[in-house]
Amino acid sequence: xxxxxxxxxxxxxxxxxxxxxxxxxxxxxxxxxxxxxxxxxxxxxxxxxxxxxxxxxxxxxxxxxxxxxxxxxxxxxxxxx
Numbered sequence: 001x002x003x004x005x006x007x008x009x010x011x012x013x014x015x016x017x018x019x020x021x022x023x024x025x026x027x028x029x030x031x032x033x034x035x036x037x038x039x040x041x042x043x044x045x046x047x048x049x050x051x052x053x054x055x056x057x058x059x060x061x062x063x064x065x066x067x068x069x070x071x072x073x074x075x076x077x078x079x080x081x
């Protein structure tokens with residue numbers, strides 16, 4: 001058992017640099033530039049409705065939802081209208 005522990009420690013020392021380099025490379029490669037979505041981008045990349053569903057979107061600010069009602073007696077209770 002003692003020999004097994006020493007072997008595992010030696011293997012970890014041997015490959016720790018390789019694992020560290022791999023983690024750093026993966027981290028750098030996974031950081032992609034964020035591009036603002038505009039009509040020009042849609043045209044440039046030929047994005048149709050199906051392709052737009054598979055895009056990953058990022059928000060730059062808060063989303064605020066507003067609801068308008070034709071009724072004058074709308075009440076807010078426990079976060080619901």
